[in-house]
Amino acid sequence: xxxxxxxxxxxxxxxxxxxxxxxxxxxxxxxxxxxxxxxxxxxxxxxxxxxxxxxxxxxxxxxxxxxxxxxxxxxxxxxxxxxxxxxxxxxxxxxxxxxxxxxxxxxxxxxxxxxxxxxxxxxxxxxxxxxxxxxxxxxxxxxxxxxxxxxxxxxxxxxxxxxxxxxxxxxxxxxxxxxxxxxxxxxxxxxxxxxxxxxxxxxxxxxxxxxxxxxxxxxxxxxxxxxxxxxxxxxxxxxxxxxxxxxxxxxxxxxxxxxxxxxxxxxxxxxxxxxxxxxxxxxxxxxxxxxxxxxxxxxxxxxxxxxxxxxxxxxxxxxxxxxxxxxxxxxxxxxxxxxxxxxxxxxxxxxxxxxxxxxxxxxxxxxxxxxxxxxxxxxxxxxxxxxxxxxxxxxxxxxxxxxxxxxxxxxxxxxxxxxxxxxxxxxxxxxxxxxxxxxxxxxxxxxxxxxxxxxxxxx
RNA sequence: GGCCCGUUCGUCUAGUGGUUAGGACAUCUGGUUUUCAUCCAGGCAACAGGAGUUCGAUUCUCCUACGGGCUACCA
Numbered sequence: 001x002x003x004x005x006x007x008x009x010x011x012x013x014x015x016x017x018x019x020x021x022x023x024x025x026x027x028x029x030x031x032x033x034x035x036x037x038x039x040x041x042x043x044x045x046x047x048x049x050x051x052x053x054x055x056x057x058x059x060x061x062x063x064x065x066x067x068x069x070x071x072x073x074x075x076x077x078x079x080x081x082x083x084x085x086x087x088x089x090x091x092x093x094x095x096x097x098x099x100x101x102x103x104x105x106x107x108x109x110x111x112x113x114x115x116x117x118x119x120x121x122x123x124x125x126x127x128x129x130x131x132x133x134x135x136x137x138x139x140x141x142x143x144x145x146x147x148x149x150x151x152x153x154x155x156x157x158x159x160x161x162x163x164x165x166x167x168x169x170x171x172x173x174x175x176x177x178x179x180x181x182x183x184x185x186x187x188x189x190x191x192x193x194x195x196x197x198x199x200x201x202x203x204x205x206x207x208x209x210x211x212x213x214x215x216x217x218x219x220x221x222x223x224x225x226x227x228x229x230x231x232x233x234x235x236x237x238x239x240x241x242x243x244x245x246x247x248x249x250x251x252x253x254x255x256x257x258x259x260x261x262x263x264x265x266x267x268x269x270x271x272x273x274x275x276x277x278x279x280x281x282x283x284x285x286x287x288x289x290x291x292x293x294x295x296x297x298x299x300x301x302x303x304x305x306x307x308x309x310x311x312x313x314x315x316x317x318x319x320x321x322x323x324x325x326x327x328x329x330x331x332x333x334x335x336x337x338x339x340x341x342x343x344x345x346x347x348x349x350x351x352x353x354x355x356x357x358x359x360x361x362x363x364x365x366x367x368x369x370x371x372x373x374x375x376x377x378x379x380x381x382x383x384x385x386x387x388x389x390x391x392x393x394x395x396x397x398x399x400x401x402x403x404x405x406x407x408x409x410x411x412x413x414x415x416x417x418x419x420x421x422x423x424x425x426x427x428x429x430x431x432x433x434x435x436x437x438x439x440x441x442x443x444x445x446x447x448x449x450x451x452x453x454x455x456x457x458x459x
Numbered sequence: 460g461g462c463c464c465g466u467u468c469g470u471c472u473a474g475u476g477g478u479u480a481g482g483a484c485a486u487c488u489g490g491u492u493u494u495c496a497u498c499c500a501g502g503c504a505a506c507a508g509g510a511g512u513u514c515g516a517u518u519c520u521c522c523u524a525c526g527g528g529c530u531a532c533c534a
Binding site for chain 1: 460461462463464465466470471472473474481482483484485492493494495496497498526527528529530531532533534
């Protein structure tokens with residue numbers, strides 16, 4: 001293979017959201033290309049007209065844009081190569097590497113059933129292999145797979161893999177309706193796109209020898225293959241809807257940062273010593289010197305969340321402000337102060353709106369259990385005295401507020417918690433919040449007094 | 460059933476023919492914080508099993524078990 005020109009591709013079917021497993025495979029294909037100064041192309045395998053939808057193609061492309069995986073050159077639509085696929089099939093037919101078969105589906109089903117019952121590998125028995133039938137309405141074209149020997153290839157990830165030709169089928173390359181099939185289309189497209197390295201999920205391992213044989217029949221060199229293990233759900237089972245979000249766009253919508261997402265996905269199966277945090281550039285620069293695991297990996301939302309928090313913490317304040325969805329958070333100073341205050345309490349972009357809501361909406365109802373925790377015998381009197389003290393406070397700054405509360409607590413000979421808890425509940429409607437003095441400062445004196453008054457009535 | 464791939468803490472992984480088998484997430488315990496979160500310190504926790512090769516195997520080989528994939532006129 002010409003190592004100086006690395007060209008990889010990712011080839012999804014547009015039949016659903018970009019799956020997290022596919023995104024990871026694509027990321028590896030992309031990183032492999034980039035680390036070798038090569039290109040990575042996107043090919044949409046839309047030949048299944050029934051299931052393929054334009055909206056899914058758009059969604060896939062959007063997801064990659066969001067992730068920061070940028071494909072080179074134009075997107076290739078497999079359906080547009082239909083004629084080319086067919087002409088290669090004819091070529092194969094002409095050169096005797098393929099043949100016309102008129103076996104009925106019924107016969108094939110029966111055959112398969114018998115073979116399975118006998119513990120054999122189900123495969124076409126070659127009835128029409130040497131019949132030289134001519135094409136008609138109900139015929140298909142089958143590839144004439146070699147009968148002896150084996151296909152041996154060096155997998156980039158798994159090492160040497162061998163398949164005996166006798167295990168392989170004379171698989172169909174053109175259906176009776178004239179549509180070329182997957183294993184032919186892939187070969188033709190990879191060839192035409194000059195793909196040097198096919199990096200794909202390891203569910204394709206057993207398609208590989210078939211495809212290599214087609215390359216051989218076409219008398220061209222086959223690409224190098226690398227099979228990435230699949231990604232499993234948290235329970236170690238195959239990823240599915242049951243496991244929560246499987247679509248990349250769902251993670252975006254959850255408030256995950258693309259950098260965190262990419263970093264997490266890369267580290268899921270790939271590693272470089274003990275390093276956990278990698279920028280996109282670091283990934284590109286170090287991918288080849290790292291190590292790709294041969295075993296499937298389980299997805300962990302906990303760890304993704306941890307990455308997200310790391311990136312959130314490291315982010316420049318102004319960049320962060322720009323990213324926060326603006327339900328009620330505006331780009332004004334008050335909101336900036338709010339963001340600053342709640343920043344380290346947030347694991348995702350979306351947390352900012354839930355964590356900040358009491359800065360924008362007065363508490364209206366208090367939960368019984370919270371009231372039970374916060375309100376003791378003398379609480380109401382204490383709260384109301386504190387309210388008076390605060391309203392007389394000259395300087396409305398967190399330091400002076402805290403000082404005032406401390407003095408108050410000492411005078412009353414009570415613990416801080418005795419007044420701190422009900423105060424927090426009054427102001428935020430919750431038992432948890434940032435430092436109460438900081439919350440007071442931000443809310444403003446008038447608002448604080450008002451909220452305490454309201455709480456006094458509701459408690 | 461057949462073929463193929465895989466197996467280091469709960470999870471992601473590092474690692475070596477001789478290591479106290481390392482790190483990260485999660486978890487637990489302390490400290491900080493009036494609360495929660497953050498932060499800091501510390502703890503628990505793994506080489507699937509069995510043979511063989513070897514002075515010595517987690518590391519090399521084989522077998523078994525378990526898990527996964529594929530087995531279409533889907534891609």
